[in-house]
Amino acid sequence: xxxxxxxxxxxxxxxxxxxxxxxxxxxxxxxxxxxxxxxxxxxxxxxxxxxxxxxxxxxxxxxxxxxxxxxxxxxxxxxxxxxxxxxxxxxxxxxxxxxxxxxxxxxxxxxxxxxxxxxxxxxxxxxxxxxxxxxxxxxxxxxxxxxxxxxxxxxxxxxxxxxxxxxxxxxxxxxxxxxxxxxxxxxxxxxxxxxxxxxxxxxxxxxxxxxxxxxxxxxxxxxxxxxxxxxxxxxxxxxxxxxxxxxxxxxxxxxxxxxxxxxxxxxxxxxxxxxxxxxxxxxxxxxxxxxxxxxxxxxxxxxxxxxxxxxxxxxxxxxxxxxx
Amino acid sequence: xxxxxxxxxxxxxxxxxxxxxxxxxxxxxxxxxxxxxxxxxxxxxxxxxxxxxxxxxx
Numbered sequence: 001x002x003x004x005x006x007x008x009x010x011x012x013x014x015x016x017x018x019x020x021x022x023x024x025x026x027x028x029x030x031x032x033x034x035x036x037x038x039x040x041x042x043x044x045x046x047x048x049x050x051x052x053x054x055x056x057x058x059x060x061x062x063x064x065x066x067x068x069x070x071x072x073x074x075x076x077x078x079x080x081x082x083x084x085x086x087x088x089x090x091x092x093x094x095x096x097x098x099x100x101x102x103x104x105x106x107x108x109x110x111x112x113x114x115x116x117x118x119x120x121x122x123x124x125x126x127x128x129x130x131x132x133x134x135x136x137x138x139x140x141x142x143x144x145x146x147x148x149x150x151x152x153x154x155x156x157x158x159x160x161x162x163x164x165x166x167x168x169x170x171x172x173x174x175x176x177x178x179x180x181x182x183x184x185x186x187x188x189x190x191x192x193x194x195x196x197x198x199x200x201x202x203x204x205x206x207x208x209x210x211x212x213x214x215x216x217x218x219x220x221x222x223x224x225x226x227x228x229x230x231x232x233x234x235x236x237x238x239x240x241x242x243x244x245x246x247x248x249x250x251x252x253x254x255x256x257x258x259x260x261x262x263x264x265x266x267x268x269x270x271x272x273x274x275x276x277x278x279x280x281x282x283x284x285x286x287x288x289x290x291x292x293x294x295x296x297x298x299x300x301x302x303x304x305x306x307x308x309x310x311x312x313x314x315x316x317x318x319x320x321x322x323x324x
Numbered sequence: 325x326x327x328x329x330x331x332x333x334x335x336x337x338x339x340x341x342x343x344x345x346x347x348x349x350x351x352x353x354x355x356x357x358x359x360x361x362x363x364x365x366x367x368x369x370x371x372x373x374x375x376x377x378x379x380x381x382x
Contacts, residue, residue, distance in 0.1 A: 018357045
């Protein structure tokens with residue numbers, strides 16, 4: 001019995017082995033996620049010195065802004081072209097951090113294109129710890145103290161944020177979970193019909209990001225009308241103005257279903273009219289491109305443009321911005 | 325670990341056997357350190373399944 005009893009020294013040795021293995025696992029996660037999507041976008045932002053136009057936003061910009069087509073429309077040639085810094089599943093705070101990274105390298109920018117949809121510009125950002133995975137992980141490692149000023153967290157979540165940002169395994173947990181989720185989806189498809197996917201995920205899932213019914217969207221517009229611009233959006237306008245760069249807010253092309261169901265509502269028209277005035281008062285330009293793409297074939301799902309739709313939209317946007 | 329030992333371990337874990345002949349001693353600290361690491365890693369990898377993945381390009 002004595003040979004099989006647990007002593008303090010063996011317990012501590014076991015614990016030390018566990019901690020050493022977890023430290024090794026952390027190094028493995030750092031290595032595996034060294035080229036995660038947010039890190040790639042931040043690297044592009046930091047190194048794209050020649051590009052005079054930067055496009056920022058969430059996945060609607062990532063999928064919908066075609067650099068070559070825009071440059072054609074804008075009549076600029078490489079190396080002084082445009083750069084797409086869109087990041088899927090992101091919010092204005094991440095866009096602000098990407099913008100700051102792009103402005104920090106002293107490149108000569110003259111225009112910032114910020115693509116948005118629905119109520120994105122006026123929605124307050126509230127993050128729980130459970131929300132901060134995937135591309136939101138960049139909030140843990142990109143100017144965390146500065147970024148935290150632009151989103152709300154409970155005291156409990158703030159403490160967790162401060163502790164968790166030092167542990168790569170936890171910061172990048174979404175990248176590991178996504179691999180498991182992809183594997184689970186493959187298993188779920190065994191013997192079943194194949195789900196329709198695009199570069200961001202399952203096509204059907206993106207309709208979950210729309211309001212369930214028009215009446216709900218109308219009441220959301222009415223309450224958004226009482227709010228001012230999101231603080232990260234305000235900061236982006238301020239920073240672009242400081243650098244003497246024109247900021248253009250583009251209401252991104254939406255699927256004909258979305259336009260038909262939501263954008264014909266009087267509440268939406270009222271909301272965008274107020275938004276347009278609000279942006280104009282801050283010397284920011286507003287372009288309504290929501291109806292530019294009329295064919296369903298030019299959309300990859302209810303929110304994102306297909307490559308062909310992106311080419312058409314980007315060239316037209318370039319054209320419009322070129323004209324004085 | 326031999327195939328026989330693995331079979332015995334699975335039977336022990338499943339309750340088909342009451343004893344495991346080659347059960348490592350508690351004093352075998354490196355073995356138990358690795359067992360705990362394996363458990364922590366499994367929990368870590370699969371603890372995201374309650375998250376709602378709409379976007380999955382991380």
